[in-house]
Amino acid sequence: MIFLPWQLTAAYFLDLLLGDPSWWPHPVRWIGRWITWCESLFYDAEGPPVFQRIAGFIFWLVVVVGVASATLACIRLVSYLHPTAGAVLTVWVAYATLATRSLHSESRGVVRTLAAGDITGARKRLSWIVSRDTSQLDEREILRAVIETVSENISDGIVAPLLFLSFGGPVGAMAYKAVNTMDSMVGYLNDRYRYFGWFAARADDVVNYIPSRLTALLMVAGAAALRLDWRNAWKVALRDARRMKSPNAGYPEAAAAGALNIQLGGPNVYSGRIEQKPTLGDDVNPLSLSVYSTTIRLMYATSFLAFLLALALLVCLR
DSSP states (O other), rough: OOHHHHEEEEEEEHHHHHHHTTTTTOOOHHHHHHHHHHHHHHOOOOOOOHHHHHHHHHHHHHHHHHHHHHHHHHHHHOOOOOHHHHHHHHHHHHHHHHOOOHHHHHHHHEEEHHHTTTTTHHHHHHOOOOOOOTTOOOOHHHHHHHHHHHHHHHHIIHHHHHHHHHHHHHHHEEEHHHHHHHHHHHHHOOTTTTTTTHHHHHHHHHHHHHHHHHHHHHHHHHHHHHOHHHHHHHHHHHHHHHGGSSSTTHHHHHHHHHHHHHOOEEEEEEEEEEEEEEESSHHHSOOOOOHHHHHHHHHHHHHHHHHHHHHHHHHHHH
16 A cells, blocks of 8 residues: 555644544544453453463454554555545544644643643543543642653654654554554553553553654754753753653653753652652753643644654655
């Protein structure tokens, strides 16, 4: 299946224009339902750890192959029926893998509610986009959570999908979204998923290894373009990124912390347990609404640089 530069361009700007309307059919939601159904087939709580690990690997394989095959089959079938319709479907699927506008929209909803003085409402809205317990967070911690989420997801929601689009078209990007969504659903070290979700978690680490580090580099370049502290972004990314338990999440978060001269990380509560996350960056500027606004500017700058890179790669590969 041929994926053309104009289709990547159309998909990117559709994402900037439309985001992810809740009423619009979205393939990633279908992926979530497919993952849930497959989990019901393969998960066995009574099985020994080795069997759960094997089942987890087979589950992962079935999900990824199923998503990639369904994407390819749909695009080819529609293209066979009508080439123009096939081209439109290709653009729509590619657009659905990107999340620049939705990252802005979801985080802005939290911040606007907080700015209006409704801290209870801000906590509730924040709980829709983060996995930590938000019920007791104060204003600073809410802002920290929002900035951490935006900066980390610049890699998962923007840079990585653009890279996979440039190398594998919509099929490759949808396969990536399947891997990423599985990690968010089953890649936990809890009693249920410790063994069953091990492969999903490791696979997500592997596919995001290069995108996360590339995201940090693009964020440094974006910081330079916006006249932020790009030198500190570079320094903090090199110094602090590897403090995180995740092999990938620390890179975009550390680059953002350095560019904004803020400190991210600290204690988070998950299912009633306090988890102390390492700190990233230096506590020079206090977390504020203006810092959030600058984070969004940095996100858009990084997103556009990633688009230009993906477009150049696609043209070279063509």
